[in-house]
Amino acid sequence: MKKFTCVQDIGDLKVALDEAFEIKKDRFKYVELGRNKTLMMIFFNSSLRTRLSTQKAALNLGMNVIVLDINQGAWKLETERGVIMDGDKPEHLLEAIPVMGCYCDIIGVRSFARFEDHDYDYNEVILNQFIQHSGRPVFSMEAATRHPLQSFADLITIEEYKEKPRPKVVMSWAPHPRALPQAVPNSFAEWMNATNYDFVITHPESYELDPQFVGNARVEYDQMKAFEGADFIYAKSWAAYKGENYGKVLSKDRDWTVGKRQMNVTNNAYFMHCLPVRRNMIVTDDIIESSRSLVIPEAANREISATVVLKRLIESLK
Numbered sequence: 001m002k003k004f005t006c007v008q009d010i011g012d013l014k015v016a017l018d019e020a021f022e023i024k025k026d027r028f029k030y031v032e033l034g035r036n037k038t039l040m041m042i043f044f045n046s047s048l049r050t051r052l053s054t055q056k057a058a059l060n061l062g063m064n065v066i067v068l069d070i071n072q073g074a075w076k077l078e079t080e081r082g083v084i085m086d087g088d089k090p091e092h093l094l095e096a097i098p099v100m101g102c103y104c105d106i107i108g109v110r111s112f113a114r115f116e117d118h119d120y121d122y123n124e125v126i127l128n129q130f131i132q133h134s135g136r137p138v139f140s141m142e143a144a145t146r147h148p149l150q151s152f153a154d155l156i157t158i159e160e161y162k163e164k165p166r167p168k169v170v171m172s173w174a175p176h177p178r179a180l181p182q183a184v185p186n187s188f189a190e191w192m193n194a195t196n197y198d199f200v201i202t203h204p205e206s207y208e209l210d211p212q213f214v215g216n217a218r219v220e221y222d223q224m225k226a227f228e229g230a231d232f233i234y235a236k237s238w239a240a241y242k243g244e245n246y247g248k249v250l251s252k253d254r255d256w257t258v259g260k261r262q263m264n265v266t267n268n269a270y271f272m273h274c275l276p277v278r279r280n281m282i283v284t285d286d287i288i289e290s291s292r293s294l295v296i297p298e299a300a301n302r303e304i305s306a307t308v309v310l311k312r313l314i315e316s317l318k
């Protein structure tokens with residue numbers, strides 16, 4: 001595997017899951033694999049889980065790790081080509097990327113959608129520049145359109161907890177005070193569509209996601225109807241995608257906050273969220289604290305998904 005930015009890169013999901021469970025049984029099994037290999041993690045945005053779990057994964061594989069927060073201590077980077085650089089940005093990404101590539105073997109990048117320009121975000125301009133100009137295998141730590149390490153961890157979690165071969169998985173939009181990227185829901189949908197689960201997406205009208213990610217999933221605008229008989233509820237807020245509303249918050253309707261009322265019509269569903277989560281906006285205290293809440297096991301599986309991905313990227317170096 002030369003890069004990891006979307007579900008296609010991981011190949012056969014069954015094989016990837018077997019590898020994940022093998023590593024979960026003995027997470028230091030491949031501790032010799034990464035000896036004298038250096039991981040560089042580049043953050044354009046904040047992180048708790050991705051930062052910690054990916055570092056832990058690198059340690060599981062015996063790698064060295066360098067972490068750079070672009071907005072704390074590095075030069076401010078210009079990212080557009082053709083700009084006359086007479087403003088506040090002293091360095092261009094097109095020099096910074098190959099320089100970073102000099103000091104490491106593998107690069108992870110976190111670069112969220114900016115919501116200034118749909119095409120800029122959906123063409124993954126920043127991530128693709130790293131792929132093109134770093135000379136190193138690159139993986140996404142949440143880019144503009146996807147968060148594959150999260151989706152892989154979510155899939156591992158569902159496989160661990162499912163009580164029937166083909167569970168009903170419902171992804172629900174939920175309210176949030178700020179505009180959040182579509183990366184997590186896009187990516188979750190992309191991975192769910194690659195399984196044989198019964199996958200349903202529910203959101204208010206005007207919160208439609210990009211059809212390339214929705215695929216063949218069923219879309220249901222009535223949240224209560226969507227939740228009926230569900231085995232897993234995956235909550236997430238996202239900003240509008242369509243047309244001139246791209247990146248806007250169109251609703252903060254707390255009728256969509258996941259609580260007892262909705263969970264009562266499910267098949268005693270597990271509750272999932274990638275975190276960080278705003279309580280009593282996305283989900284009520286009692287649901288996130290209940291015995292059916294999987295938010296911590298999901299976060300724990302981030303170490304496993306990252307270990308599988310780094311292992312495969314190291315193997316591609318040889």
Ligand code: AN0
Binds near residue numbers: 142180184275276
């Ligand atoms: C980010 C998002 O919604 O994409 C990161 C989630 C993993 N969340 C926030 O910015 C709060």
Ligand code: CP
Binds near residue numbers: 150274275
């Ligand atoms: N779920 C997730 O990626 O969390 P962080 O933004 O804290 O890394």
